Amino acid sequence: xxxxxxxxxxxxxxxxxxxxxxxxxxxxxxxxxxxxxxxxxxxxxxxxxxxxxxxxxxxxxxxxxxxxxxxxxxxxxxxxxxxxxxxxxxxxxxxxxxxxxxxxxxxxxxxxxxxxxxxxxxxxxxxxxxxxxxxxxxxxxxxxxxxxxxxxxxxxxxxxxxxxxxxxxxxxxxxxxxxxxxxxxxxxxxxxxxxxxxxxxxxxxxxxxxxxxxxxxxxxxxx
Amino acid sequence: xxxxxxxxxxxxxxxxxxxxxxxxxxxxxxxxxxxxxxxxxxxxxxxxxxxxxxxxxxxxxxxxxxxxxxxxxxxxxxxxxx
Numbered sequence: 519x520x521x522x523x524x525x526x527x528x529x530x531x532x533x534x535x536x537x538x539x540x541x542x543x544x545x546x547x548x549x550x551x552x553x554x555x556x557x558x559x560x561x562x563x564x565x566x567x568x569x570x571x572x573x574x575x576x577x578x579x580x581x582x583x584x585x586x587x588x589x590x591x592x593x594x595x596x597x598x599x600x601x602x603x604x605x606x607x608x609x610x611x612x613x614x615x616x617x618x619x620x621x622x623x624x625x626x627x628x629x630x631x632x633x634x635x636x637x638x639x640x641x642x643x644x645x646x647x648x649x650x651x652x653x654x655x656x657x658x659x660x661x662x663x664x665x666x667x668x669x670x671x672x673x674x675x676x677x678x679x680x681x682x683x684x685x686x687x688x689x690x691x692x693x694x695x696x697x698x699x700x701x702x703x704x705x706x707x708x709x710x711x712x713x714x715x716x717x718x719x720x721x722x723x724x725x726x727x728x729x730x731x732x733x734x735x736x737x738x739x740x741x
Numbered sequence: 742x743x744x745x746x747x748x749x750x751x752x753x754x755x756x757x758x759x760x761x762x763x764x765x766x767x768x769x770x771x772x773x774x775x776x777x778x779x780x781x782x783x784x785x786x787x788x789x790x791x792x793x794x795x796x797x798x799x800x801x802x803x804x805x806x807x808x809x810x811x812x813x814x815x816x817x818x819x820x821x822x823x
Contacts, residue, residue, distance in 0.1 A: 663756070
């Protein structure tokens with residue numbers, strides 16, 4: 519199985535994302551923001567960082583990168599897509615996911631090992647977790663406050679599309695303590711915390727994040 | 742060349758941490774009596790030729806697609822007289 523990781527100008531965590539893909543047992547494929555196609559990959563990760571310097575709004579310019587055109591079309595067709603941190607912001611700007619990310623309510627850059635509750639295992643990226651499972655992965659951002667209107671929030675809750683929620687206190691003012699959400703179909707997931715930084719004992723606070731990448735591997739292989 | 746100004750503001754219901762920080766700094770500097778601050782963005786678009794209704798509609802499209810995020814922001818478009 520081949521998992522593409524897009525590098526935008528200003529992406530930071532693309533190498534770690536490719537490494538997580540490899541540790542999960544899949545083949546990482548480096549995709550470039552200017553690519554016109556997805557090189558036939560089976561899934562795509564939009565990594566963390568500061569694409570285009572976070573100019574205008576986080577993810578607002580990346581949304582119009584050439585690679586996004588085939589990516590958005592493929593995501594609508596069911597291709598598994600995971601957006602981490604800046605990748606989550608890109609997915610919201612692309613309208614693949616509802617809502618938006620704004621500056622943390624305390625106005626500080628956050629960098630912590632964050633406890634999360636896995637609320638939904640009905641996505642291709644979280645099927646390997648147990649519902650209600652608590653995991654610890656790094657969280658590092660300045661604009662991680664998830665906002666959406668009441669109707670959207672009610673819809674996400676009612677449809678079980680809140681994928682991960684902050685536990686042990688809300689770190690950034692996100693509505694409903696939301697750390698990550700999915701689309702209706704469950705193939706597109708975006709979250710602010712970084713599962714790709716928690717895949718090895720040597721470098722992460724846990725190996726809890728690896729399950730995101732093994733989940734999609736299983737989903738694609740059995741599909 | 743005519744200038745079109747697009748002002749983008751966070752919707753009233755969206756928290757504006759930057760505006761809040763500015764509001765808190767003002768009284769420290771002795772600028773009293775300011776109840777609240779909201780911070781936005783101003784775009785100045787220099788338009789070639791005349792600003793027609795068609796051109797303005799185009800700019801509104803750009804404001805909605807790129808300059809603002811309608812999920813969290815409102816925008817206004819106006820022509821600045823030379």
